[in-house]
Structure formats: structure tokens, C-alpha cells
Amino acid sequence: MEIATYQLEFRRYQRQFQSPLHTSHGIWKVREGIILRFTDATGKVDYGEIAPISWFGSETIEQAWAFCCQLPPKVTQEMIDSIPDTLPACQFGFESVLEEVGDGKPSLTYSGLLPAGEAALGAWEKLWEKGYRTFKWKIGVGAIAEELKIFAKLMQLPVSAKLRLDANGGLSYDQAQLWLQTCDRFAENPAGTVEVEYLEQPLAVEEFAAMLELSRCYSCAIALDESVATLKQLQECYHKGWRGIFIIKPAIAGFPSRLRQFCREYQIDAVFSSVFETEIGKSAALKLARELSSPNRTVGFGVDHLLAPEDSQWLERLWSTH
Ligand SMILES: O=C(O)CCC(=O)c1ccccc1C(=O)O
Numbered sequence: 626m627e628i629a630t631y632q633l634e635f636r637r638y639q640r641q642f643q644s645p646l647h648t649s650h651g652i653w654k655v656r657e658g659i660i661l662r663f664t665d666a667t668g669k670v671d672y673g674e675i676a677p678i679s680w681f682g683s684e685t686i687e688q689a690w691a692f693c694c695q696l697p698p699k700v701t702q703e704m705i706d707s708i709p710d711t712l713p714a715c716q717f718g719f720e721s722v723l724e725e726v727g728d729g730k731p732s733l734t735y736s737g738l739l740p741a742g743e744a745a746l747g748a749w750e751k752l753w754e755k756g757y758r759t760f761k762w763k764i765g766v767g768a769i770a771e772e773l774k775i776f777a778k779l780m781q782l783p784v785s786a787k788l789r790l791d792a793n794g795g796l797s798y799d800q801a802q803l804w805l806q807t808c809d810r811f812a813e814n815p816a817g818t819v820e821v822e823y824l825e826q827p828l829a830v831e832e833f834a835a836m837l838e839l840s841r842c843y844s845c846a847i848a849l850d851e852s853v854a855t856l857k858q859l860q861e862c863y864h865k866g867w868r869g870i871f872i873i874k875p876a877i878a879g880f881p882s883r884l885r886q887f888c889r890e891y892q893i894d895a896v897f898s899s900v901f902e903t904e905i906g907k908s909a910a911l912k913l914a915r916e917l918s919s920p921n922r923t924v925g926f927g928v929d930h931l932l933a934p935e936d937s938q939w940l941e942r943l944w945s946t947h
Pocket residue numbers: 678681736737738761791793850897898899900901924925926927928
């Protein structure tokens with residue numbers, strides 16, 4: 626049998642945030658990525674996306690670009706399978722080109738991303754009206770005393786909602802304890818009908834043991850995110866004893882086939898999450914989410930309101946302007 630080869634083309638894109646993302650790592654204003662286009666022997670065209678976040682633990686956009694540039698004009702499955710683990714966003718982008726997109730079933734529910742700080746108090750209602758019932762709010766961005774005051778107000782919103790707190794590794798041990806204590810108090814003594822679903826990545830990646838310890842001391846659940854950015858890290862944390870929540874960002878996790886295998890074998894509590902990829906990376910990521918997400922967990926893909934809207938011609942334009 627003849628080995629399948631695909632003619633490879635790729636383009637770099639930039640997308641502005643409508644409202645830049647504030648996290649404890651800083652401010653993110655432009656999403657840069659690479660779109661891959663494969664054409665098979667019959668002329669069938671399929672797309673994939675490389676959307677790295679180097680501050681989160683993936684390769685940089687320059688490393689991904691350099692990898693694409695050194696490939697021959699025709700690629701094979703064998704070349705894709707041998708992409709090294711140091712290029713997890715490339716592993717995802719290349720392998721997902723050849724995955725079937727699926728029919729969109731079962732359908733998913735989404736968590737809406739609120740702006741950091743006080744702006745959250747003015748932003749939740751519009752998201753609520755759009756149908757979101759779970760919200761994520763970034764903490765560790767401003768002063769903790771301020772954030773705790775805003776948090777108390779969020780806990781009194783006049784709706785039944787779930788709230789995810791995402792510290793992006795920006796808390797000290799003492800601050801993490803204060804947040805967890807506060808969450809546990811609200812759970813015992815609710816101020817209203819908002820519930821904290823979990824605290825995401827309270828401490829830096831190096832503080833794994835401390836996070837494991839915290840997860841045993843408080844009722845409030847903890848989710849690892851930066852600590853499990855790639856499948857390799859996810860496996861390590863699992864084997865070191867993490868049985869809490871795992872945030873999975875498929876676009877930087879590595880090969881979809883390996884992620885699928887791991888999730889099926891270990892039945893982890895998985896929350897799927899966006900990296901602000903375009904519709905191309907997003908459809909491949911959501912396919913994995915539909916297969917592998919814990920059924921009771923909404924997916925963190927309610928982020929479209931943060932990015933400049935895509936018009937229907939963006940992909941064609943990307944190809945014609947280079
Ligand atoms: O997971 C979500 O709900 C939204 C996506 C999100 O917060 C995010 C998006 C890009 C990079 C990092 C993060 C993060 O979870 O820390």
C-alpha cells in the first residue's frame with residue numbers, strides 16, 4: 626500500500642483581544658498562532674491550528690514556526706507521530722488536522738469568563754442573559770483585600786450560579802489558605818445562591834506538594850491548570866497522587882490520541898478549557914471535550930466575547946494575503 630502524504634501549507638495569524646486578558650502573569654493583548662492546511666492526493670483540504678501559550682508551559686510561537694518551516698512540502702503520518710514532546714501545541718495542531726470533526730453531539734455547556742477585578746460585577750449579567758450559569762473569575766491580579774470584597778459581592782448575586790476562581794498560580798501559601806477558608810465559610814454559611822465550584826491553580830507549578838496538601842485540608846475543590854498544561858505533566862501529577870480536578874487545554878496538551886488514551890484509562894475529573902484558539906482549533910478541542918469531559922463539568926470555552934469577532938472570510942483572507 627502507498628503511504629498517504631499531505632501537501633502542507635501554513636500561515637501565521639494574529640488576533641486582537643477586544644478586552645485584553647488580565648491574569649496574575651500579566652496582560653495578554655494579541656493571540657498569535659499558525660493555521661495548517663493539508664491537501665491529500667484526492668484534493669481534499671483539512672485544517673489544523675497551532676495555538677501555543679509559552680507563559681503557560683507550551684513551546685513559543687517562534688519555536689512552532691521554526692518547526693513548520695523545516696518540514697518538507699509533503700508530510701506523512703510518520704512525521705506527525707514523531708513530533709517531539711517539547712512541541713505540544715504542534716503535536717495537537719498536526720494530529721488534529723486528520724481527526725474527524727464529529728457531529729457536535731453530545732452538546733456541551735459553557736463557563737463564561739468574567740473580567741478580573743471589579744469589572745466582573747458589571748459583566749456577569751450580560752453573560753447570564755446569554756445563558757451562562759457558570760462563571761470564571763481571575764484572582765491574584767489585584768490586592769487580595771480588594772478581591773475578597775468583590776468576591777463577597779459576587780457570592781450575593783441574585784442568581785443560582787457556579788463560580789470558578791482562577792489564580793493562575795499567583796497566590797502565596799497564606800493567601801491560598803485565606804481564599805480556601807473564605808470559600809469553605811461561604812459553603813457552610815451561604816450568602817445567597819452562588820456556589821464556588823473550585824479554586825484553580827492557586828500556587829506556582831513548582832508548589833505541587835503544597836497544593837496537594839491544601840487539597841486535603843479544605844472542602845473547597847482545587848483544580849490544577851498550569852501544572853497539567855501538557856499531557857506529560859498531567860501524567861506526572863496523576864502519578865504523584867493528584868485526584869482533584871484537572872484542567873485540560875487540548876490545544877497545548879499534545880497529541881489528541883494520547884490524551885484520549887490517558888483519560889479513558891484513568892477516568893480523571895476533567896474540565897476542558899480554551900486557549901483563545903480560532904474556530905479551527907476550537908472544533909478539534911471541543912470534539913475531545915465531548916468525548917472526555919466529566920459530565921457534570923461545564924467547559925471553559927465561553928471566551929468569544931473577549932476576542933475581536935471573526936468574520937466568515939478570515940481564513941480565505943489569511944491565505945490570499947501571504
Ligand atoms: O478556562 C476558561 O474558562 C477560560 C480560559 C482561560 O481561563 C485561560 C485561557 C488562556 C490561557 C489560560 C487560561 C486559564 O485558565 O488560566
